[in-house]
Amino acid sequence: MNYAIETVDLTKHFFVRGHSEKKVIVANDHINLKVQKGEIYGIIGPNGAGKTTLINLVSGMLKPTYGTVYVLGYDIREVKYRINNICLASFSGVQKSFTGGIGRVPVVKALKYMAGMYGVEGNLEEKAKEALRLVDLDKWMNNWPVQFSSGMLRRLELALLIMLDKPVLCLDEPTIYLDPLHAKEFRDLLRNLAKGNNYTILLTTQYMDEVKYTCDKVAFLKDGRIVFTGTPEDMKKVIPSQKVFEFIVSKHDTESLQDKIMRLDKVLRVRSRVEGERIHIIVEVSGEIDEKGVEEVFSSIVDILARMVKIYNIRIREPDLNEAFIALAGVKK
Known part of the structure; x- marks a missing residue:
């Protein structure tokens, strides 16, 4: 089977220099994941478990120490960060793409500008309007980004990813800092994108509501290693009869x-x-x-x-x- 994302013994070490010798921190340790096309796959675990490191390895932002990642068959060792130009787009829930001067122009123009910076070609205005429609922001296309709430800005950043037109999305804590209402709206949007538009989404989260209502499968990381994979319902069965x-x-x-x-x-x-x-x-x-x-x-x-x-x-x-x-x-x- 051709997977959207497959990791093979994916390992990442960080080296920290101490007073007398180097210390090795194992952030990810022989991670093996298989994410099918069209799935929303959640990476969960306690703070410091290696979730962000894993998503940065998949998106080509970090180089593996051992092992590799295949994204739609492309070996990350060969294409490296260029995977973002080929088939993958990513963002962090804490990033701010629409700040500064770009925040004080109509949203549709801001999207066109940002998409052009990423090398998107074709009719950018039509693509921007379609992306805004998919994230339910088309009614505000003439408003400025600085007028948007945090939830609307998160959807606007997702609209930019849609304009990049990549079938695989990597989202690092996409609903962090969102209130429950905006978080639910964003989760619903992700479900619609995955099921209605054939996106594969790999995301990290600390919120179990996000796991319950959004993810098809999850992997639980502890100390850089996978200790569980399966559906959210399977996850509840780790505590039998309790x-x-x-x-x-x-x-x-x-x-x-x-x-x-x-x-x-x-x-x-x-x-x-x-x-x-x-x-x-x-x-x-x-x-x-x-x-x-x-x-x-x-x-x-x-x-x-x-x-x-x-x-x-x-x-x-x-x-x-x-x-x-x-x-x-x-x-x-």
Whole structure:
């Protein structure tokens, strides 16, 4: 099968000079990925796992130490950064393409100028208008970029990638700094582009909603190595049969609440966050006990909380992607 993206033992070392000797940092360690055409493939993992390094290797921004990347059959070792001229376009969610003077001209003109800088040929005005239509910005084509919200600017940057007319897009944290509404709009846009216009999208993200609603498959990186690949639904199965209890309680010292609950047998993790005058407590319980055991643990937790706080709400559910992320990252508490 011809994959849109295939990495073969892809490895990247960085060398940092210390006081007496060089230190080797292994950012990516023998990464093997296969991304099919038309897929949205997410790269996830904790901070420092090597996600941005991986996407920079795929897009030709970094040279591998070992191994290689094939993008639509092109070997990155041979074409290097020219892969961006052939079949791939990329951007970071924190980049600002439409700043300075280019931000104070009508959007359609700004797009034409930027696309021309990247070597796009043909009827640039028609291409710009079509790209704006695809990202749902055509109603604002005569507005200036400096008048746009952060969500609209993110879509405008995606319109530029569309004008570059490359079938493979690499997006590094595309929804970072976006509020939930604009992030959802951007995710919907990516789905439409991948399914309706035959793009393959490789993206990095820290947001599990993005994984759940956008990605066909994901790879989880930890310490530069892949520890999981599969669908988002498969990812939740890394915690078989585990139960999750959620409680909304009155405000109290969260550390003492968590400590008392953690002393119970079969409690794996306790997390909490303060929400105004209330606390949201999440308790993960081992899947190695039967239903009777689950009920006993649940009753014990309720007894502890009832003695210390007022309980407003209780919910029992299966693990979600956030719990799966924590389990794969190896976080115990």
